[in-house]
Amino acid sequence: MEFNFNNESPIYIQLVETLMLAIVKEEYPIGSKLPSVRELALMAKVNPNTMQKALTELEEMGLIYTERTNGKYVTEDKKLIKETKDKLAKEIVNKYITSMNNIGFTKEETLFYLQTIGGK
Amino acid sequence: MLLECKNVTKKFDKKVVLDNINLKIEKGKIYGLLGKNGAGKSTLIKLINDLLTIDEGEILFNGKPIGIFSKSHISYLPERTYLDKDMKVESVIKYFEEFYEDFNTKKAYKLLKDLDLDKDKKISKMSKGMQEKLQLILVMSREAELYILDEPLGGVDPATRDYILDTILSNFKEGSSVIISTHLISDIERILDNVIFIDKGKIILTEDADKLREKEKSSIDEIFRRSFKC
Missing domain, CATH: 1.10.10.10 (Winged helix-like DNA-binding domain superfamily/Winged helix DNA-binding domain)
Structure with a gap:
């Protein structure tokens, strides 16, 4: 940590x-x-x-x-940890989508980017 | 309340250097006494340590006026070195051991060992940074109720600063309190519970450090700079 x-x-x-x-x-x-x-x-x-x-x-x-x-x-409580993880994921995804929106990408384009270059 | 300043005023000749200071220090907290050079930090600290006389008002330690009794419970690191340079590390420790009932010799030697400091070394043969570390070790090796550190970070390199902050954090006894005076705020603000802003002999603000950050959406350092723009 x-x-x-x-x-x-x-x-x-x-x-x-x-x-x-x-x-x-x-x-x-x-x-x-x-x-x-x-x-x-x-x-x-x-x-x-x-x-x-x-x-x-x-x-x-x-x-x-x-x-x-x-x-x-x-x-x-495994469920609580899972929920916390989901909540964090949601925050990160929303932040990402907002950032992409800010530079002019639609949600669909954003998804396309994520799929094609994500993880690379 | 561990320490309380009530309407404290101090004058040098006719010049007012501390103007009606009211201040409360609770148990178990680390306070930053923050102010520019000449703001009155060291004068206030000297009053609390009974090294200067108060002109008006009073200072209470555990409810009683300060004096010999409070000195045995307050561990004070002055701004300037006071150690006899001809002494060896070992004799300085012996001196502290005899002088202060609450001095923990074992702890002092343990801290010295972590530093790789030879106990036969003369103070005059040590670097400035090493001397500062030794003084801090002596002060933090007392099992005091209140530690008052006057500019502990002045004139030392960043690595020594980290060492000093670590030593303060790991050695202040549970339930005791620390007052650190400094103008080097960004280095120290992370370890503070409360901040006290002092300017031109007056207390401008006392506040919980995190609450202040939340309210102002900036660091203590930034807030201080904004408040005291020259």
Whole structure:
């Protein structure tokens, strides 16, 4: 997992996004234990309070859970992880379509591009 | 509340250098005291450390006026070096160990080892960056309630800056607080909980760093530059 930030938007939101990606990419697999708040904060070179805030947000989303005194774990809810992945995919596709629209391509042309040069 | 400044004013002769400062420092947070050169940062820090006398108002540490009692719980990194250059690393550590009850010698040696710093080396034989690192190690090796670091990034190279930030992050004890004064904001803003803008002896703004970014849609550095355009 790599932490790349800009200073222009709230750090905790960027942390939420990075950790969310790590979970859907299964860098932290379903049900696995996460490093401690302090460890994660040091990895990201951020304040432990900011990391805590990001983890609380992920917990509210249901993507991680706290086991009393034992630390934090990735959810075992496969469906939720799949849904999160779908949501992220939707955002990326919409962004792509908007960008293509902005340079004058219709949806059909955009799809054609995606099929012919996609992945290359 | 860990530290509270109430209507604090400081004058040098007739010149007001701190003008009615009101400030609250909570437990467990990292604060950035941000201001241009001459804004009053170091004067405020010296007042908190009881190194200058207050003209008006008061400063409370854990609810009590600052004094000898607060000094034993506040670990202070001054802007300028204060170490005796003829001393060896080992004797400096011994000195700190005797002087401060909360000094953790084990921790200091562990941090020194990470740095590959020879304990028999004389301070005068060390590079400027190394001296800065040593001072930071000494300050962060105290199990203090409040760490006050006055311009810890001044005059060091980017790699040393990273080392300093890492050392601050990994060594500040849970529940304790840190105040870092600096004008080099972009290097440090990521580790701050709260920012305090100070200008011409007045506190202009205190705010949660992420909330400020969200509100202004820019970095703290950018907001600071906009607010204090010369």
